[in-house]
Structures are given as C-alpha cells and as structure tokens.
Amino acid sequence: MPCARQWKSWTATRKAGVNKLIRVPPLSCCKIRKVAEDFLQRFQPDALHDDATDIERFFTVTIAQKMGMVTGSDDLSPYGDDVLGVTEVARKRSFVSSELYNSSSAVNQRRCRATMAHEAGHCIHHVAYARLASTTAVGTLFRKASDLKPFENPEWQAWEFARQFLMPEAVFRRCLAERYTASDLVERFDVNRSFVETWRQILRQRDANSARRKTADFIR
Numbered sequence: 565m566p567c568a569r570q571w572k573s574w575t576a577t578r579k580a581g582v583n584k585l586i587r588v589p590p591l592s593c594c595k596i597r598k599v600a601e602d603f604l605q606r607f608q609p610d611a612l613h614d615d616a617t618d619i620e621r622f623f624t625v626t627i628a629q630k631m632g633m634v635t636g637s638d639d640l641s642p643y644g645d646d647v648l649g650v651t652e653v654a655r656k657r658s659f660v661s662s663e664l665y666n667s668s669s670a671v672n673q674r675r676c677r678a679t680m681a682h683e684a685g686h687c688i689h690h691v692a693y694a695r696l697a698s699t700t701a702v703g704t705l706f707r708k709a710s711d712l713k714p715f716e717n718p719e720w721q722a723w724e725f726a727r728q729f730l731m732p733e734a735v736f737r738r739c740l741a742e743r744y745t746a747s748d749l750v751e752r753f754d755v756n757r758s759f760v761e762t763w764r765q766i767l768r769q770r771d772a773n774s775a776r777r778k779t780a781d782f783i784r
C-alpha cells in the first residue's frame with residue numbers, strides 16, 4: 565500500500581483503483597489513544613514522561629518481532645512517485661522510503677519518523693484484519709475514500725496513531741499548559757513543525773466540540 569497519503573494492500577491497490585481504500589472497523593480517538601499509550605507503557609515508558617519516542621526501534625524491532633512483519637527501509641520507486649511508506653498486507657512487509665530514511669536533512673529525518681509511526685499504525689490496526697478479511701471474504705473491502713467517515717478511514721486511523729504515538733496526548737497537553745513554543749514542541753517530540761501544529765489544531769477543535777456538547781446537554 566503506497567503511503568504518500570494512502571494505504572492499501574499493494575495487490576489490492578491495482579485491483580481496486582487509487583481512489584478506494586480498504587474498509588476497516590471504526591476506531592475512535594479514545595481507542596487509538598489507549599492502544600498507543602499501552603504500547604508506549606510496555607515498550608518505552610519514558611516517552612510518556614520526558615523522552616522522544618524511539619520510533620525507529622519500535623518499527624524495525626518491536627513491530628517485526630511482535631507482529632511477524634518484515635520492516636525497514638527500501639527503494640519504493642516501483643510503487644510510484646513520491647511514495648514515502650508502504651505496508652503490504654499479503655506479504656506482511658512494511659517499509660519506509662530508503663531515500664527518506666538516508667536523508668541527512670533534519671526535516672526529512674522527522675518526516676521519516678512520522679512515516680514509520682504511520683506505517684506502524686497500519687501494522688497494528690489493519691494488517692491482521694485485512695489478512696483475515698481476505699481469507700474469509702468478509703464483506704466488501706473497498707470503498708471510495710469520500711464514502712468513509714474519518715474514524716472508518718484507515719489513513720485517518722494510521723495518522724491518529726502516529727500523532728498519539730509520537731506526541732502522546734497527555735504529555736502534549738502538559739507541554740501546552742507549560743507554554744512550550746512551537747520550537748520547543750518540535751525539539752521535545754522530534755517531529756516537524758507542521759505535525760505539531762496539526763496536532764495542536766486537532767486537539768483545540770476536539771476541546772471546542774466537547775465544550776459545545778456539554779453546553780447543549782446542560783441546556784437540554
């Protein structure tokens with residue numbers, strides 16, 4: 565599944581066309597947060613306190629060992645232009661672009677960290693399901709991306725996992741409360757500024773929605 569910004573099994577991609585995504589069980593923000601925190605608790609508890617997540621070790625060692633996947637970096641040009649990551653369901657392989665991985669630029673190194681976390685999200689949440697679904701022919705596996713609600717969309721789920729795994733929500737909120745600047749957050753979590761800003765905006769929007777719901781309940 566080419567993951568410039570899309571995820572699918574590669575064999576399925578060719579059959580299904582580029583505008584379709586595999587349909588996966590819905591996952592809420594809370595569920596994804598819990599899974600990410602549980603993994604961090606077991607794998608690197610310090611990431612829930614002071615350290616940046618060691619995503620490279622998690623992706624190349626933990627995912628490989630615990631999930632029986634082959635993971636690492638590879639030349640992804642056969643998958644198309646600008647493909648940064650690929651997770652192949654049928655072959656249980658997950659790779660990030662070797663060009664990205666070997667880049668000496670700090671922006672690319674941080675982009676590589678985000679891509680590894682995104683592919684790890686696919687490995688954790690989608691590979692076993694998609695393999696089971698393909699052997700048991702459960703339902704229709706493909707839908708247009710536009711037909712999917714965000715929490716049913718495997719791309720959204722993988723990015724939510726990546727955000728929660730690299731910038732654990734409780735830690736991120738604590739940093740915001742302590743008035744970390746954008747540059748401080750970039751350094752603290754070792755991710756690009758755009759990733760930090762996206763997460764900040766998402767959490768702000770969720771807080772606003774939650775406050776609106778509480779007000780509506782109070783009026784009712």
Ligand SMILES: [Zn+2]
Nearest residue numbers: 567570571722
């Ligand atoms: Zn993806």
